[in-house]
Amino acid sequence: MNNNLAFDTDIQTPFHIFQDKNRKRHMVFYGRVSTEHEAQLSALENQIQWYDDQAERHPNWVVVDKYIDEGITGTQAKKRPAFLRMIEDAKAGKFDLIVTREVCRFARNTVDTLVATRELKNLGVEVYFVEDNIWTMDGDGELRLTIMATLAQEESRKVSERVKAGQHISRNNGVIYGNGNILGYDRINDTYVINKEQAETVRMIYDMYLHDGVGATKIANELSIRRRVAASGKVKWTPSNVSRVLRNPTYMGCMAYGKSFNNNYLEQKRINNHNSDTYKYVKANFEPIVTEEEWRECERIRKRRRRELSIPMVRKTPFGEESVTKPVRESHDKWNRKLRCSCGYTFRKNRWHKNKNKDWSYGYQCYNQLNNGSAKKRREQGLDTTGYCDMPMIADWKLEIMCKMLLEKVWSERTGAIQEAERILKLCYQMDNAVQSEAVAIKRKIEKIKLKLDNLIDMRAEGDISIEEFRKRKESLNMELASYEVELQEQKRMKHATKEKEMNWDAVHKSLEETIDFSKSTVDNEVVDKFIAKIIPQGNNRFLWFVNLSSLRSEEIEMVVEGRRNHSTVFIYDEEKGEESEEDDSSVHSNILYISDIASELEAKKYSPEGAQHRQQSQKRMHN
Template sequence: MRKINKIEPLMPALPTRKKVAAYARVSMESERLQHSLSAQVSYYSELIQSNPEWEYAGVYADDGITGTKTNREEFQRLLADCEAGKIDIILTKSISRFARNTVDLLETVRHLKELGIEVRFEKERINSLSGDGEVMLTLLASFAQEEIISLSNNVKWGTRKRMEQGIPNGHFRIYGYRWEGDQLVIVPEEAAIVRRIFQNFLDGKSRLETEREFAAEGITTRDGCRWVDSNIKVILTNITYTGNLLLQKEYIEDPLTKKRKKNRGELPQFYVEGTHEAIIDKETFDYVQAEMARRKELGAFANKSLNITCFTSKLKCSRCGCSYVRNQRANRTKHTSTYDDTIVVWGCGTQKKKGGRCSNKDIPERVLREACAAALDLEDFDEDIFLERVDTIQVLDGQVLEFHFYDGTVSQIEWVSTAKKDCWTEEHKDRQREWIKKYMANCTDGRFNEFTTRIRCEHCGSTFRRNTQPSKSADSGKMHYWRCPTSGDCVTTGIREDRLKELTASVMGLAEHDAEVFKAQIEYISAAAGMVLTFHFFDGREESIQYNTKRQGTAWTPERREKFKASMQGKYTEERRQAMSENMKRIRSEKHWSSKRK
C-alpha cells in the first residue's frame, strides 16, 4: 500500500516589529505653545503608526515644564515603561526637548543604552546607539545647556528693566492684599490681622505671645494653617504693607538648579513708592524694624515671656556651640527642711532639640554660682557684678568653666558636681533602704521570697543575695544558694536554701518550713565567722545554730548496695583479676628497682 504524507503550507515568518514611542515637551503655557504640543503629538502618532515595522507604544508629552530637570511626570512615566520592556525606540524632536542639562541628558541616555533602547533626535540626526552618538550628544547637550543659561540671563535682564520702571515681576501672594488687574487691593479682614500683629509688637509682646494668642482665638492664615513665629516675622518685616514695593528681594542663583536665594546686596534692589494703599504707615514700620534689631541684640533678655536669669545666653557649650538652658527638677529630699522643693541645673541646649545629644555634663545652679563667685573673687555671688564683668562662659571638657571677661581677660575654674551627694542624704538613703526592704519582703510576683533582705553578714554588714546554679541532685535541676555579695573578701560561705529552710523550721519548732510564720516571727538572720547563724525574733529572743558547710551525701539504701555489689562481681572476672595481679607485680618490681638505683 502506498504511503502518503500530507505537506502543510508554511506560514511566512513575519519580522518582529519594534515598539516605538515619542516624547514631546513645551516649557511655557500659552495658546501658541499648546498648539505646538498638540502638533507634536499628532505628528509622532501618525509617523509611528504609518511605519509597518513599528508598533505604536504611545506619545509622552509634558506641558509647561522646564527641561533643566528630569522630574517631569510624563518623562518619568516614559522611563518606567522603558524599564518594563514596553519600548524599544524613543523619538524626540531635539536634544533641548529631551533635556537641557548635560549631565541629566547623558545619564538618562546611557541608562537607556544599557537597556538596549535607542533614542533618536530628529533635528540633530543623532542615534544614541551609534558609535559617534554619545560624542555628538555631549557637544550638542552642552550647547543646549548654554542656550538655557543665555535665555535665563535674557529673561533676568528684561525683568530688571521692568523693575527699574517700577513694574513687579508677576502677581506675588501677600497676606492682607489681593490683585485686581495689576493693582494691589486691601482685604479688610486680613488687614485687621496685620495691624494687630504690628500693634502686639508695639505693645511689647513677643512673636511667641502673638502666636499663642492667635492659636487660643482660632485665628488662622489664608490657607487655614496656624500662625507661627516665622509667619509673624514675615509680616513684621514686609515693607509692602507701607504702600511701597521693594523689588528683587530674591533671585534665582542658577537657572539649572532653580535655587532661590535672598538678595543681600549681590544684585541691585528697586524701591518703588506709593504703588498701592498702605495698611501700616511708614513711621510705624521703621520703628518696628529698629525695635526688632534692638531685641535681636539683647537676645533672650528681650523676650519677657521667657524665664531668664543672669546666666541666660552667657553659658556656651564648647562641644556644639549651643547655649546652656535652665532646667528645674523635682528634689527627692523636698520634704526635708534643709533643701528646696526643686533642683535647678543648667544643661546644653542641644538636648532640647529633637534627636540632639551632648556629652557635656549639667551644672547645678548652686555650683555655678559658687564657681562664678570664685572667678570674680567674691565671697558671695552678686548678679550685678557678674553681668557687668562677665561676657561669656565656655563649658569645657573635664568640668572646667572658662570665663571671658569684658576687659579681655580669661580665667578657668574647675567645678565639681555635688548633685548626687546633695540628693542622697543619709536620711534619704535610710528611707530608700526601708522602702526596698518592705517592697522585697512583701512582693508577691515571685521575684523575692521570705529570706530576701533578712540574712545579714556580721563581717561586712552586707545583705545576702539569692543565687541559682545547676545541680544534678535537685529534682528541678538547679539549686538556690544565699551568699554574701562580697564573698571574695568575706569569711562567710554560701547557704543552701533547702537546708536553710530545715534550720528555720527546727528553730521555730515546726515540722516543716512555713514562709508566713517565718516572716511573722523572725526579724532577720545574722551570719558570723564559722557560719554561726543567729536567728533574731521580733520578741527580742535570739537563737544561734551552727551551719554545717560540709557536703552531706545521701545514705545508700540496701537495694542500692546489693545492686552495686552485683555490678562489681560481674565486672571482676578471674581473667581480669589475674591481669590486674600481674600488672601490680610489674609496678612493684619497677618501683623496687628504681629505689635501689637511687
C-alpha cells in the first residue's frame, strides 16, 4: 500500500498525502434506510443495486463486504449495528476504503460524522461519498464534509419539526397510538370497539373502587377469586394492573397525549412524563365504558389517598415544576427496617390482639402477599403460583426473644464493655477541657504582642529606630496579633459548642448498663439498628440473622424458635453438625463484640427458662 503513496515533503502530518485513487483498494459499501416502510426498503434495494454498479465501474475495487442498516435512524451511531460492526472491522484492518452514496446516508449528526471519519482516517481507512464527491483523505475533504454533514443535520431537524407538526394534527383528530392491547376494547382498523366480557371486568373495577371504597389490592384479590381475565389473557391480577385501569382515560372515551417525549432530534431518547396535569386529553370516536364524571372522581380519590400516604414535594421537569409525592419515610419500627422476605419483598406490621399484660401483640406480613395474594390461595383456585409468596406471618415476640438470645451471646463480658465505653467518653470529655486550656494560652500570646507594640512606640518616640523600621515591625506585629485573635474567636466558638458542664458519670454508667440489659421484654431500637443488618425468615420457625461484626462485614447466623410466647425455645443452628444442639442457658452471658468470627465462637445454644423439657414437648406437639 505504501508504494502508492507520495508524501509532500513540506508537510509532515501523515494525513496530507497524495494518493492514487486508481490503485487497488479493499473496500466496503455502507447503506441505510430510515424506516421499515415498504417504499424505503425498496429504496434500499435500489441503493444496493447502485453500489453494485459502482463496483463494476471501478475494477480496482475489491469488494470485501456490504454493511446495511435497515429501519434505523441516522441521528445516532449507537443505534446502527451494521455501522458499529463496520467500525470494528476497520480497526481489524479488513479494508481501507468505505464507499457510501451521500453524507446523509452515513450520518445525520455532524459530530458523529466527523468523529467517525477522523477515527477511520487514523486507522488508514478513507471514506468516499459518491454523490457529494468527497474523499476524506483529500486536503479539503474534512471542510467539505463538515458543510455537508451540517446540512444533513439541519435536514434531520426539519424532518423532526415536520413529524411534530403531523403528530399535533393527528392528536387533535384523536388518532389512536399504540398496539391497542387495552382491557375492555378490541382495536379494529383505526378505532376501538367494546369487548363486552372484558368491559364487564373494567366496570367491576370502577364500581368496587368508587362505590365500595375498595383499594387496588383488594380489587386484585377479588378479580382473581372471580377468575376474571386480565389484558394479558391470564387470570393474574396485581394492584399495578388495577391502578393502570383506573388511571387510563381511554375508558371515558378520551385519548391522552404527551405521556412521553423525545429529548431532542439528535439523541431521540424517550423520556416518560409523569405529570398528568400536562397531558392533553382529546375526545375520541369510540364508545366509553365509564362516564367522564366517574373517571374524574376516581382520579380525585386516588390522588387524595396518595397525598395521605406520601410527602409532598416539587420536582423540576422539562414541562416546568411538577407536584409529586415522595414515598412515606422509612418505618419507625425496628423489625420493619430489618425484615426481608426470601421472595425479595419487605414486611408490613399488623396489630393482632392484646396479651395478658394488656399490651398489643403484632405480626409481620410479606408485602408480596398483601399486594398480590398468597400462593396458597392461588393453588386452591388452581392458578399459577410463580412469583407468589407463602411466607407465614411472623410474631413480634419471636424476633424479640431471638434477638435477646443472640445479643446475650455476642456480649459475653458486659462489665468490660461498659468500662471501655466509659473510657472513650472520658477521653472525649478531656479533649473538650483541652480546648479551654488552649484558649488561655492564646490570650497570653496576645498580651505579649500588645506589650511589644507599646515598647515599639516608645522606641520610636526616643528615636532609637527609624520610621521605616517602625512601620515594618508594627505591620509584622499587627499581622501576628490578627492571626491570634482569629484563632481565639475559633476557640470561643468551640467552647460554646462544647460548653463544659459537670458530667454525671454515675448516670452515664447506669445508661450504658440499661442499653445492654436484655432482661427487659424488648431490645432497644438503637442496639438493633447498630448490630442487626438484616433478617430473612426461612419459614415460620427458622430465620437467618445477619449480624454486624464491623463496618466491613456481617456474619450470617441461622436461628430456630419453637413453642409459644411464654413457653418458647430458641436455638442457634450449627451448620457443621446439621442439627440444633442443646445446652442449658446458664452459660449465656453478655458483652461488646471483639471476636472476629462469630460462627466459630457461637455454639448452638438455646434460650429457654423452662429448659430442654419444653423443647421435647414442642417437638411432640409438632409431630402430633
